[in-house]
Amino acid sequence: MKLHFLEPLYARPGPIVSVCLDTSRDGDDPDRAIELRLRNVRESLRSQGADEATIDALARAAGSDRDVAGPHGQALFAAQGALVLAERLPEPPALSSARYGMLPDVLPLVLQHAPAFPYAAVLLHRVHTHEPGGGEDEVELDHETGHWPASRVAPDPRVHRRIPAEDWPKEAEQLLAELVEGVEGEGTEAIVLAGDPSTVNSLIRAAPRKLRDLFVKLKDGHPRRPEPGRALLEAELAGLFAGRLPAHDRHQLDTYLGQRARHPEYVEGIDASVAALQRGQVRALILDRPVRHTRHLWVGWAPSHLALASEELSAFGLRFTWEEPAAGAALIRAAAGTQAELIVVPEDELPIADGVAVLLRYTEV
Incomplete structure (x- = not known):
């Protein structure tokens, strides 16, 4: 993230x-x-x-x-x-x-x-308008993107359109172009489809190859409408993304495990993490969930002013430092200030000494 x-x-x-x-x-x-x-x-x-x-x-x-x-x-x-x-x-x-x-x-x-899983949700319904003269069939489209789980209550603006059924092929082409743009620009990793089965299937058949592996077709063809301010297909997304990490995070964790296997003293635990953050060497800060940081850290004005003891910062010539009781606050500031990312992983999936580790941008050994 x-x-x-x-x-x-x-x-x-x-x-x-x-x-x-x-x-x-x-x-x-x-x-x-x-x-x-x-x-x-x-x-x-x-x-x-x-x-x-x-x-x-x-x-x-x-x-x-x-x-x-x-x-x-x-x-x-x-x-x-x-x-x-x-x-x-x-x-x-x-x-x-x-x-x-x-x-x-x-x-x-x-x-x-966290983990900020990038996705798109598409809901398609067939409706019949009852008008004098017989009415017509329409396709009702809702399309929303987000990063789960924050998007549960802060989704991106939702696209809502109703178009005549005969115009659906052209509308599907436009929707697929928007989905491709999301994959290429935002890194969308899942496109969740729900609603009228025939309309959903027609969208899948018209999709380019790069999208087909990302489609997740929900079995329930008639999910409930979202409550105000909440994500489209919220309940379904909660089940789908439970315990799931983005592919980008999984790749970074694999790289971290390789670094840990060779030199755990440089990447695992609070001592190693603080030392790497001081040097701006961190590509990603890794935290176990639940977080149990009880150790105080010493910090200064800059994000890289981070140490286990005041003497370390004094040795750098810093005149104003303080003891920070919230270790997490200090670690996150150091990561954000050095353009590092954050990965949060369940403790039972990847136990880490002190509950904190780092993926290095480069290694000196």
């Missing part, structure tokens, strides 16, 4: 407020529930020394995702009296969190965005 969406958080120095909040709208009085959670967040931030202007900026954004139905949350970041970033969370946090510190606490956010 690329981390460029975090860039606004690192464009200005801290301190910064980081909040994860349950903003679900599936209860009896969601606005009241959100307000109560926000009240507790405000009190926590005040006790940590956050200024009122910054707290107010964050509070104004809390619950602003009213267009999203069902359970979900928000990750909110504010500094110097202004909102810096607001992202939707596909799952509500079990408990609201609020932190005021020098680095944004982005770990809960990136864990909910």
Whole structure:
């Protein structure tokens, strides 16, 4: 997963407020529930020394995702009296969190965005219009793209069209061109098809070879319509992508395993990971899920200012450093600031010492 969406958080120095909040709208009085959670967040931030202007900026954004139905949350970041970033969370946090510190606490956010599986969803229905004179058959098309699982509550804009059935072959040609563009531009790895079987089959038959291996045809020909603000075919995608990594991530993990087999001391564990991030040598930061980082790290202003002890940074001539209690925040900033990617893998699938490892861009041995 690329981390460029975090860039606004690192464009200005801290301190910064980081909040994860349950903003679900599936209860009896969601606005009241959100307000109560926000009240507790405000009190926590005040006790940590956050200024009122910054707290107010964050509070104004809390619950602003009213267009999203069902359970979900928000990750909110504010500094110097202004909102810096607001992202939707596909799952509500079990408990609201609020932190005021020098680095944004982005770990809960990136864990909910990973693995960022790129896909397209297409839903096709046949409908008959009842009009004076008999009406006509039409094809109703919904087409949406996204990166799972963040797209559960933040999908790309949906294309919705209704066309006469006789014009479907021409419309199918246009849709296939859009799908090819997604594969070539966004790296789409799965194209999920559902709806009227005959219409879906006609699309598959007309598809170029490069798309056919990516098609996933759902057995249920009549999936339910999505709730407001949520992904097309959400329930079906959840089952399809459960435990699945993008091919790009799998390839990188294979390369990492080769590096670990030769020189584990350079790629596995917190010591090796910190040393590689210091040098800007990391192609991908790898985290086990669940994350269990309890060790504090020392950091400075730059992303590569990262160490296990203050003496290491002092040796580099840094005058201002601090102990960062959230190791994940320091590791993610270092990865994002050195253009490294993030891979999150289940611990039972790939156990890693300290739960953290790195894929190196190059090796010196």
